[in-house]
Amino acid sequence: MMAQVQVKEEKTIPNAVKFVMGGSAGMAATLVVQPLDLVKNRMQLSGSGGSKAYKTSFHCIQDIIGKEGVFALYNGISAGLLRQATYTTTRLGIYTWLFEMCSTGDKPPGFFTKAGLGMAAGIAGAFVGTPAEVALIRMTSDGRLPLAERRNYKNVFDALMRITREEGILTLWRGAIPTMGRAMVVNAAQLASYSQAKQLLLGTGFFSDNVGCHFAASMISGLVTTAASMPVDIAKTRIQNMKMIDGKPEYTGALNVLSRVIQQEGFFALWKGFTPYFLRLGPHTVLTFIVLEQMNAAYYEHVLGVKKSKGSL
Template sequence: MAQDKAEKVIPIPNGYKFLFGGTAGMMATCFVQPLDLLKNRMQMSGAGGKAKEYNSSVQALISIIQKEGVFTLYNGLSAGLLRQATYTTTRLGIYTWLFDLFTFDGKPPNFAIKASIGMIAGVCGAFVGTPAEVALIRMTSDGRLPPDKRRNYKSVIDALLRIWKEEGITTWWKGAVPTMGRALVVNAAQLATYSQTKQWLIGTGHFQEGIICHFFASMIAGLITTAASLPVDIIKTRIQNAKAAAGQKQPALFDVLTVIIKDEGILALWKGFMPYYFRLGPHTVLTFIFLEQFNSAYRRLHRHDNN
């Protein structure tokens, strides 16, 4: 009890909050990267009116391991880590700044304001993280291309430099609008459903505030968030994976949407549902676990320093 009290009175500076948040997101990515690759491959299956490569996520997983090896599941990890370093850190920084801005006399903002600043922070973070997102999409999708058409990026730095040289620096922000749109939907859905789900679980009397409750609340909220955001995500993936020839106009959001529905059917907008869902929930839970460990370690260290 005394220990908890001591930990509560030790504030964590904003700079450390950003560092811990970004690092926690990067660590969680190391666990869920194979699901990101699987999700992107499923979303690219059947693109351009071609025959579907995979009928299910399980078939895709087995096929990728058999044809490309198990380590292929971690292709694009450097891009995934950079995405977390840019997106998560920016989102957390802006959210914390706005949260403090709307806190008056020690009273935190209400739920509507929290949701609003969460969405604003998510959109800003998505814009900053789009270059890493473009590299991630391409690196995870490369193995499905014929050998002579693969980009063979060596790392996220190599990917970004080659994209700049071969396609122009504006390509770094290809698909930025749907990327920001997805962040808007994800943050809105997560904030609303996670809070309400956690409250409902605790209200049943079978759960108490803690990691088990957070896990189940995250997975239930993730189901709703996945259904809401996946159509925007698949459009983003298709746009960012396309390589435009010199002078060729980038495909527009609604053009891609129309082509997908026309060639593949409306249900194609939810391709890769399972890997996307199983990535979203665990990534949130793992990020939370790592973040709490960093916060606790900081408080323990500074409590000893103060003593």
């Protein structure tokens, strides 16, 4: 009798579950960092269109609470959650799926491959998430406008319906190109630097694949991503918030925004709102990756019955 050799197929998380886990991790993180996202948007818009310029992030927070109340820091939370449910679900779902496809056993893909996977996932996620992003920018910036000029959206669904009805459905994808450009930078920096930092930390022998390692890798990733993506983010924010002036758009494109910011506000204005952006992106990165890693580990152990020695990012 010929011996039959059975090859045990490695158990993996279904793609649909990866997408749900990615979105859930992003939404959980957003509940914590939404006030910082609002402050970041207000800082990036300050000084544009004759609006009030905030000196510091704390000045911005003080002004918002003093004039609009403490709960105003959570304006646009429905849009923030919908953005995570669309953008983060897509980008993290696609990234984890591609990451496993490009891994050989326990050997992860190389850094440049990770960056490429991050870019591909970011472009797809950004296109899907742009409508919620437009609503989020408008809802978080509404309080800086005079009462007569405020849009006063009730929630994200009211915002999406009114934008479609009043300005046309294509307005929901206003700024889609700089949004996708930002997503390429953010995801290439964030996902690749997280995976690479985690790999390097594990290689030192001082870390094991646990929450401490995930936290350290996330903080490194957050700092790299903040520095790399802020100029693209400020262009995206101003385009999505712009109004028509005498029938013409305030900006003609991302390069027009960047050149005008440099001319009128100085080169380092491209990093205006760095502190709230990092304080928002850093914890959001930390919380998203920690929650995602824990959900991945729990699914492997309790659903698939596999005790993974290494994570899936």
